[in-house]
Amino acid sequence: MENNQSHMDRNNWTGNSGPAAGACRCFPDAVIFDVDGTLWDSTDSVAESWNQAIQAYGGLDLRLNREILKGLFGKTMDVICRELFPFLEDEERGTLAELCYQYENELLKRKPGTFYPGVADTFRLLSRRLPLFIVSNCQRGYIEVMIETGGLQPYVKGHLCFGETGLSKSGTLLRLMKRYDLRQPVYVGDTQGDHDACQEAGVPFIFAAYGFGNAPEACYSIHSIRQLPALLETLSGGL
Numbered sequence: 001m002e003n004n005q006s007h008m009d010r011n012n013w014t015g016n017s018g019p020a021a022g023a024c025r026c027f028p029d030a031v032i033f034d035v036d037g038t039l040w041d042s043t044d045s046v047a048e049s050w051n052q053a054i055q056a057y058g059g060l061d062l063r064l065n066r067e068i069l070k071g072l073f074g075k076t077m078d079v080i081c082r083e084l085f086p087f088l089e090d091e092e093r094g095t096l097a098e099l100c101y102q103y104e105n106e107l108l109k110r111k112p113g114t115f116y117p118g119v120a121d122t123f124r125l126l127s128r129r130l131p132l133f134i135v136s137n138c139q140r141g142y143i144e145v146m147i148e149t150g151g152l153q154p155y156v157k158g159h160l161c162f163g164e165t166g167l168s169k170s171g172t173l174l175r176l177m178k179r180y181d182l183r184q185p186v187y188v189g190d191t192q193g194d195h196d197a198c199q200e201a202g203v204p205f206i207f208a209a210y211g212f213g214n215a216p217e218a219c220y221s222i223h224s225i226r227q228l229p230a231l232l233e234t235l236s237g238g239l
Contacts (some may be wrong), residue, residue: 027236028204029159030182031126031228032173034189035136035146037072037211039225042146043069044112049107053100070212074191076137076162077101078167094111101139101163108142112149116152116210118226120151125229133180134159135172135187169193170200177201186235188228191215206231 043066050064067125072080132155134143140163147156160176186204190211195218198205207218222228
């Protein structure tokens with residue numbers, strides 16, 4: 001990273017007081033990433049695949065688009081499906097949801113999401129110093145497709161999602177931390193829900209301000225994933 005870029009990065013984030021800020025005073029032992037709005041934007045392909053699944057299911061006058069999905073991304077899959085299909089009984093909703101997940105994972109292999117600039121380079125750089133993980137509220141198979149299409153396999157130590165745990169994001173975070181014996185990770189995400197989950201799990205949060213949502217109470221923020229290494233270096237100095 002060029003020196004002028006590092007200087008800009010170090011000054012383009014905010015550090016506030018509070019428990020999360022205090023927890024960041026030592027260099028973290030891992031970085032955990034959200035997916036949607038943090039690493040890539042897959043809303044167009046997801047909307048296309050879910051519309052195909054809805055058509056295949058039949059009998060529903062519903063068509064999704066990226067704006068509808070952007071307002072839902074970040075929530076757990078069961079919540080998303082309840083909000084999209086409130087008129088279906090639980091069993092019917094579950095059947096349609098599984099069909100949507102199947103269509104989505106298959107389409108994303110051919111039409112993957114758009115990665116934010118610098119994701120692969122940042123993963124390559126950070127993985128030399130820290131183990132990298134992914135935690136998302138998505139279904140099974142989604143993270144694997146994202147990792148494969150982005151060529152991130154060499155850099156990701158592990159991942160966990162709602163589809164595997166059935167837990168809230170804070171619960172999934174804690175389970176991943178226990179599985180890999182992580183003591184002081186940080187989490188990078190783009191929504192208030194991510195912030196709240198980190199508060200519940202006691203994990204310092206870094207807000208990806210370039211993503212889908214807002215997190216006005218976040219202690220730290222980045223405006224490009226390329227700024228993350230410099231921010232982590234700054235935090236390791238003891239704020």
